[in-house]
Amino acid sequence: MRLAPRVPGYRAVSGGFALAALLCLAVADLHVTTLHPFAELSRLFAGLIRPDFWSVEGWSVVYTVAFAVLGVGCGAGAGFLLAIHFAHSRIVRVFCAALRSVHELFWALLLMQVFGLSATTGVLAIALPYAGICAKVYSEIIEEADLSALRVLPPGTGVVSAFAYARLPDLAGRFADYTLYRLECGMRSSLVLGFIGLPTMGFTLESAFRQGRYAEAGALLLVFYALIGTRRLWVRRGTLPVLLVGALLALPPAIGHAAIGPSLVRFLTHDIVPAPLRGGEGTWISLWAWFRPILTDQILPGAAQTLVLAQIALVVTALGALLLFPLTARRFTGPLGRPFGRVLLVVVRSTPEYMLAYLCLQLLGPSMLPAIIALSLHNAGIIGYLMGRHADAIPYRPDAPHGLNLYAYETLPRLYGQFLAFLLYRWELILRESAIFGILGVTTLGFYVDAAISELRLDVAVVLIAATALLTMAVDALSRALRRGLRITDLPTRLSDQT
Amino acid sequence: MVGIGRIARLAGGLLAVGLALAGPVSAQTKPPLVFTGIPDQDESRLVERFGKVAQYLEGKLGVPVRYVPVKSYPAAVTAFTNGQVQLAWFGGFTGVQARKAVPGSQAIAQGAEDAAFRFYLIANAATGLTRAADFPTSIAGKTFTFGARASTSGRLMPEYRIREAFPGKSPEQVFSRVGFSGDHSRTIQLVQSGAFEVGAVDFSVWDLDSKAGKVDPKAVSVIWESPPFPDYQWTVRGDVDATYGAGFTEKLRAALVGVTDPAILEPFGRSKFIPVTNAAYEPLIEVGKATGLLD
Secondary structure (H helix, E strand, O other): OOOOOOOHHHHHHHHHHHHHHHHHHOOOOOOOOOOOHHHHHHHHHHHHHOOOOHHOOOOHHHHHHHHHHHHHHHHHHHHHHHHHHOOOOOOHHHHHHHHHHOHHHHHHHHHHHHOOOOOHHHHHHHHHHHHHHHHHHHHHHHHHHHOOHHOOOOOOOHHHHHHHHHHHHHHHHHHHHHHHHHHHHHHHHHHHHHHHOOOOOOHHHHHHOOOOHHHHHHHHHHHHHHHHHHHHOOOOOOHHHHHHHHHHHHOOOOOOOOOOHHHHHHHHHHHHHHHHHOOOOOOHHHHHHHHHHHHHHHHHHHHHHHHHHHHHHHHHHHHHHHHHHHHHHHHHHHHHHHHHHHHHHHHHHHHHHHHHHHHHHHHOOOHHHHHHHHHHHHHHHHHHHHHHHHHHHOOOOOOOOOHHHHHHHHHHHHHHOOOOOOOHHHHHHHHHHHHHHHHHHOOHHHHHHHHHHHHOOHHHHHHHHHHHHHHHHHHHHHHHHHHHHOOOOOOOOOOOHOO | OOOHHHHHHHHHHHHHHHHHHOOOOOOOOOOEEEEEEOOOHHHHHHHHHHHHHHHHHHHOOOEEEEOOOOOOOHHHHHHOOOOOOEEEEHHHHHHHHHHHHOOEEEEEEEEEEHEOOOEEEEHHHOOOOOOOOOOOOOOOOOOOEEOOOHHHHHHHHHHHHHHHHOOOOOHHHHHOOOEEEEOHHHHHHHHHHHHOOOOEEEEEHHHHHHOOOOOOOOEEEEEEEEEOOOOOOOEEOOHHHHHHHOHHHHHHHHHOOOOOOOHHHHHHHHOOEEEOOHHHHHHHHHHHHHOOOOO
């Protein structure tokens, strides 16, 4: 375990974020609009305790896995090719950043316009952002790797040959670990795609939540946890070819075929072209007249709300993680409590944030509060889990104190840099989710995207999605700068590094 | 042990296969007629009614008929525009959107009730609001929920009437909070539970849910009934005659108008279907433009 260097600045950064969150709290809409949230919540738990497994439709489970396997497979394949050029080419880096800054659900909403409610939409919606993420992470893995084999190559060796013979053998294992971890995320994405109409488990889950059929929802959730929990059993390097081919064979048959060619042409040359430019007679003035109200009435308020939600959720996540991580650390819970804590955190992190937000919004009504709860629970679960593992790896002195003294004077100070690294890394992810929660009724950027799509104004939707992507990239850049400033860039931040 | 190179090759191959699968359909003589409907109420009722319609149409038309469920109003319109479905049960406004996006498509039949459809304003009992003949301007300042964003009876017409009653103000300025419930059954539940004080709901779904015992008259009641407007209709793409043979559109219209089985009509909340044309929905185009929902 690396000791966190005592850099002045931890306090300033933590304080800055806390202050920003407090200011955001002052303007955030935190009303609970439902009158009986607890009655509904108790019905939900009753359903979870008495799940109705007979109601689970087997094919939806198969499709969920198939979309995830193929989406991650295609994404990883494309990401791998992009990763080779990632370090040298600015264009590739910007392209990948753009791919991954658009959420799967936004991709799906756009792809649906062309490919309809089909397997292609489902697989591509996962593959596109995952290609961007995989390219970035693979290239980081490449940078971190051992270069000694490369140095002994004869001069004039081609880039591809050099990569294949001198670097790949060293990297393959870590690529595989990361890709298999990515499949877990893919499963969550795949489930969530059902909420907008693709035939995965999310489809029935959404209906079940909406109509209060909690026994059915409980069964679906338990099946999903079981799938994620047993990932290591069924996702192995050896089973991968079987999974890929099986997934391809098991894809849902398309009911009705979208006319892809004409739809694609219409989508690219009409639908997403700003309205005043259609027909080729637009001027800069008419374009600005079209864009200005979008900027002032949608992008700016939407971006402000998205940031407000993300900043509050980030700090609540931080507090949650600080409270939760001792639950999974040996020193604090002992041999009996720790497995329980770990199961709890694994369940929390396996639950897709979007689904959690959907559920909280059903229970509490459409304000920012349910969105904060959903984001914080999920991310605190992940960071808490990771921190717990780091806490276990600390070499304590034999006469180390116990309990609160150990936590406050030894464990936390030694892990604080790591803790900030995790948080800053997840900042971008939290922001991306904050924007998407708008689809559920919180007035973040997704709210306006949803409105634009309902009004069939795809040109407006695309502008809003681009604005969301820019905001995400800006936060990503800021997060990197902060991590560099705090000299915590080299600390591990990825969940897959720990497994 | 499978090397990463092989995995990458496999992934690349799969990408190609996946894209090929997405390509044009193999030339079949008669592809199934696929239809959808806007998800305006409880899904179980939708599955029931559209399942029966599919069965009925298959018998009458002699082609396989399939129903595709969707999760949102725009998803139904999108499925229609990109040709995944040839026929759809649209609301008044979604129908206008769809026919605008697909030139040549036609409204062929509506429910007898749809020629003069209405929406109700409903209020939670705690508000103390009671039924009145005139638009209840006392709803100003309350929390308010529409149905789906692209709903005619849950959004377009209510917004139009609200803007009319409060000139120069948008719903966001009239009410203390504005929500979009997603569908009419949900609107009723939200107002009944008190999550929102007032809501706008489709009168036929109100009646269906009341009959199904899902409405508690002590908690929620109708406070205003809107003037009539045209609503739901079956809309068909213009290219079906080319696919299924000349006269198919008329055959489809006749089949829909000829539905007499109460088992089909009841879950629709309609007494029968009657012929209709695009012209019947022109008033909604004006309303759409007036509310800014349509260009």
